[in-house]
Amino acid sequence: MALNTDYTYNVDLKYAKITFYNDDMELAYFEFDNNAVTLSSAIEFSVVPTWNTNKDVKEWFYLVESMRGRMEIIDGKIRPDYEYSIEIKHGGSHPKAGVDGKLKINNIVTADWEWRSETNVLTLANRIEQVINFAELRSFVKWMLDFQHLVQNYGG
Numbered sequence: 001m002a003l004n005t006d007y008t009y010n011v012d013l014k015y016a017k018i019t020f021y022n023d024d025m026e027l028a029y030f031e032f033d034n035n036a037v038t039l040s041s042a043i044e045f046s047v048v049p050t051w052n053t054n055k056d057v058k059e060w061f062y063l064v065e066s067m068r069g070r071m072e073i074i075d076g077k078i079r080p081d082y083e084y085s086i087e088i089k090h091g092g093s094h095p096k097a098g099v100d101g102k103l104k105i106n107n108i109v110t111a112d113w114e115w116r117s118e119t120n121v122l123t124l125a126n127r128i129e130q131v132i133n134f135a136e137l138r139s140f141v142k143w144m145l146d147f148q149h150l151v152q153n154y155g156g
Contacts, residue, residue: 003021009067015031015034032134049122058145075133077135098154110130
């Protein structure tokens, strides 16, 4: 599995996109287009994480945020039916020990991740395409950072 990332942006068109690939196969993308952020659908996959690999998402988010004025970003508000959870599962050598997290925006699952300490495998569940606003994208990036922090410090 050779994970790689492609960035495309045009400030004048108020457009930015980050696409994630496994070798040449597209896994998913995030697209900012005139204040609407589309999170593509994604199939379930598992990986042994090299932590901080989500730096691409952070860098893309900060790039778009840094162009706030020219991109004419309107944050919006987090809508009803929002659910943010991260749970540490203790259990010693029990195979379910690890970190589980779920983020739902507008009652649609944005992220459903499971990391197991015994195997060091991170599983990202299926996701359907959804359109969110910039405030909700900010919360998604924060959720990812919180999830990563808990995994990195699990059992510490």
